[in-house]
Amino acid sequence: MTAVISTNEVCRYFGDEEETMVKAVDRVSIEIERGEFTAIVGPSGSGKTTLLHLIGGLDNPTSGSVELSGTNIAEMSGAILSDFRRDHIGFIFQSYNLIPVFSAEENIEYIMLLQGVEASERKRRVAEMLEQVGLEGLGSRRPNKLSGGQQQRVAIARAMVSHPEIILADEPTANLDSKTGIALLDLMKELNEKHNMTFVFSTHDDKIMTRAGRLIHMMDGEIESDEVK
Amino acid sequence: MLLLKLAFRNIFRQRRRSLLTAISMAGGYILCTFSFSLSEGSYNNAISFFTLDHTGHVQIHKEDYLQRPKIHKTIDDPEQLSEILDSREDIAAHTLRVFAPGIAYSDTDNSPAQIIGVDLERERTTSTLEQKVSSGSYIGSDLDSDGYYSAMIGAGLANSLNIGLGDELILISQGADGSVANDIYIVNGIIGNRDSPDRNTVFLPLVAAQEFLSMYGRVHEVSILLNDEGDSRSEASLLQEELQDLSVAPWQVVESTFYQSMQTDKQGNNFSMGVIVFLVFVGVLNTVLMSVLERTREFGVLKAIGSRPTKIALMITLETGLLASLSVLMGLLISLPLIGWFTAVGFELAQPMDVGGIVMSHMTGEMSFYVFAIPLALIVLFALLISIPTGIRAARISPTEAMRST
Ligand SMILES: Nc1ncnc2c1ncn2[C@@H]1O[C@H](COP(=O)(O)OP(=O)(O)OP(=O)(O)O)[C@@H](O)[C@H]1O
Numbered sequence: 001m002t003a004v005i006s007t008n009e010v011c012r013y014f015g016d017e018e019e020t021m022v023k024a025v026d027r028v029s030i031e032i033e034r035g036e037f038t039a040i041v042g043p044s045g046s047g048k049t050t051l052l053h054l055i056g057g058l059d060n061p062t063s064g065s066v067e068l069s070g071t072n073i074a075e076m077s078g079a080i081l082s083d084f085r086r087d088h089i090g091f092i093f094q095s096y097n098l099i100p101v102f103s104a105e106e107n108i109e110y111i112m113l114l115q116g117v118e119a120s121e122r123k124r125r126v127a128e129m130l131e132q133v134g135l136e137g138l139g140s141r142r143p144n145k146l147s148g149g150q151q152q153r154v155a156i157a158r159a160m161v162s163h164p165e166i167i168l169a170d171e172p173t174a175n176l177d178s179k180t181g182i183a184l185l186d187l188m189k190e191l192n193e194k195h196n197m198t199f200v201f202s203t204h205d206d207k208i209m210t211r212a213g214r215l216i217h218m219m220d221g222e223i224e225s226d227e228v229k
Numbered sequence: 230m231l232l233l234k235l236a237f238r239n240i241f242r243q244r245r246r247s248l249l250t251a252i253s254m255a256g257g258y259i260l261c262t263f264s265f266s267l268s269e270g271s272y273n274n275a276i277s278f279f280t281l282d283h284t285g286h287v288q289i290h291k292e293d294y295l296q297r298p299k300i301h302k303t304i305d306d307p308e309q310l311s312e313i314l315d316s317r318e319d320i321a322a323h324t325l326r327v328f329a330p331g332i333a334y335s336d337t338d339n340s341p342a343q344i345i346g347v348d349l350e351r352e353r354t355t356s357t358l359e360q361k362v363s364s365g366s367y368i369g370s371d372l373d374s375d376g377y378y379s380a381m382i383g384a385g386l387a388n389s390l391n392i393g394l395g396d397e398l399i400l401i402s403q404g405a406d407g408s409v410a411n412d413i414y415i416v417n418g419i420i421g422n423r424d425s426p427d428r429n430t431v432f433l434p435l436v437a438a439q440e441f442l443s444m445y446g447r448v449h450e451v452s453i454l455l456n457d458e459g460d461s462r463s464e465a466s467l468l469q470e471e472l473q474d475l476s477v478a479p480w481q482v483v484e485s486t487f488y489q490s491m492q493t494d495k496q497g498n499n500f501s502m503g504v505i506v507f508l509v510f511v512g513v514l515n516t517v518l519m520s521v522l523e524r525t526r527e528f529g530v531l532k533a534i535g536s537r538p539t540k541i542a543l544m545i546t547l548e549t550g551l552l553a554s555l556s557v558l559m560g561l562l563i564s565l566p567l568i569g570w571f572t573a574v575g576f577e578l579a580q581p582m583d584v585g586g587i588v589m590s591h592m593t594g595e596m597s598f599y600v601f602a603i604p605l606a607l608i609v610l611f612a613l614l615i616s617i618p619t620g621i622r623a624a625r626i627s628p629t630e631a632m633r634s635t
Pocket residue numbers: 014015022023024042043044045046047048049050051
């Protein structure tokens with residue numbers, strides 16, 4: 001069985017000159033199987049965000065390759081890459097990044113709209129997702145009328161509604177108080193188990209990382225350790 | 230649909246800025262339609278003023294009579310020509326005229342005068358001569374019981390010769406055959422007032438003038454009124470093809486001085502319209518750029534979660550197009566009644582204005598499809614033009630960069 005995520009000696013360097021060059025991600029090779037709940041941890045600047053962006057096809061590697069379900073994403077660009085992200089990857093960001101002029105429901109609906117899902121089906125799935133993330137009755141609110149935790153729940157719903165194989169979350173709890181953060185992570189874990197979706201998230205937080213099924217430690221762009229619990 | 234909703238909400242997100250932009254576009258639109266309407270209106274008034282007064286829409290002469298009038302350059306078979314003109318659908322009316330300079334005498338005084346012989350019946354339907362009779366009546370072409378023809382004279386001439394209705398008028402000129410022409414006429418009508426362009430003109434019945442100038446059956450000018458002024462040039466060239474040995478000219482050629490100054494003036498108007506559109510353009514550019522810049526992160530996110538770059542560009546174009554359309558619509562709602570009033574009622578000028586040599590004291594506008602459509606197309610087009618490069622720029626935003634910028 002091929003891994004859902006597989007990176008092969010992937011590197012991402014910033015800057016051209018030898019002395020000033022930053023090796024944000026350096027020769028990282030990892031394999032992540034379907035349904036894993038993986039945390040990438042490490043100090044600030046260790047390359048967590050860069051690695052997640054490489055995996056998500058938001059950034060191009062300097063060298064090496066990233067394969068998602070056997071497809072090399074470096075070979076894609078433009079609309080094809082956009083469509084691939086839309087259909088196979090869900091993103092959750094540290095600062096939620098909902099569309100401010102859309103209500104919670106519309107934020108969740110948006111990706112399905114890009115996918116051309118039928119209206120009745122969209123409605124059904126939006127309602128289902130709102131229920132799963134515990135936001136029944138708040139669907140018509142705009143992001144600025146929701147708390148941070150609630151906004152991040154909407155973001156989770158948005159990332160999951162199109163049933164992608166992979167959910168990438170960059171410090172999803174960093175802007176939340178620890179109680180809310182833990183609750184949110186438990187929700188992610190629950191959805192991960194229920195739908196057998198592959199989750200990769202980054203964090204600083206010790207309490208959060210203990211909930212991961214696999215811990216990848218990064219340091220200066222390299223993998224320091226990789227432990228499965 | 231959601232894209233349209235998104236565009237709509239994004240417009241209302243920065244209410245104040247969108248409103249200011251909308252006002253500048255609507256205001257620019259109103260200014261453009263108004264100046265367009267004013268220029269078209271005043272020129273159309275001027276055009277219809279002199280075409281109806283005497284020029285007509287198309288004129289026919291012999292050779293270069295228009296540039297170098299000579300008494301012997303005559304149209305020799307006006308009756309046959311009249312038949313041709315009467316049979317043409319586009320022609321509303323036409324009239325026949327002869328011209329000669331002369332000296333007018335009364336018992337006590339004399340004065341130079343322009344003598345014009347006109348086909349009185351045809352002139353009625355072709356020019357406003359009949360309406361210009363300020364006292365007496367529009368004369369007939371018959372001899373009176375004493376054997377004299379009637380004449381109508383300009384009010385200026387009546388004044389300088391010190392004569393009035395019923396008085397005798399003696400005209401002296403040179404006939405087409407070189408002989409001295411002189412005859413007596415009875416003044417039965419006064420034309421205009423002492424400021425009219427015809428103040429020193431003597432109008433005679435066509436036959437009387439032809440007899441006087443020894444040019445029996447011949448005329449100098451045929452002036453034609455069309456059903457539609459806009460056909461002047463095309464009708465003139467059609468007629469020219471048919472009438473090889475005569476010269477046919479549209480009013481644009483006959484009144485070339487006016488026409489040239491009108492064209493120059495219109496270019497000036499186009500220039501000021503260009504300036505207005507440019508100012509609007511700068512305002513819109515500013516708004517669109519700002520709204521894209523401050524949403525860099527948002528576009529990054531939209532791209533990250535799978536919006537195609539083209540969709541992002543389309544979104545910006547849609548937003549700008551929507552804002553421009555709404556603004557212009559708002560402008561239209563104001564300019565429609567404004568220009569309606571301006572066309573129907575107009576206003577008196579405090580100071581009479583010279584429109585290509587014709588002095589006008591009452592301004593009215595022109596209400597036509599183009600008056601509204603051209604500024605509309607210009608403004609919407611320019612707004613879209615701005616949105617395209619800006620949209621492409623937004624579409625190119627790299628999600629990683631966007632996410633890094635806070
Ligand atoms: N666009 C860029 N240009 C230059 N250097 C960059 C760029 N993006 C990242 N870096 C550098 O790459 C390194 C890794 O950054 P990255 O954001 O991946 O770290 P991180 O582990 O996510 O840190 P944090 O915990 O603070 O979010 C850092 O030294 C950073 O300064």
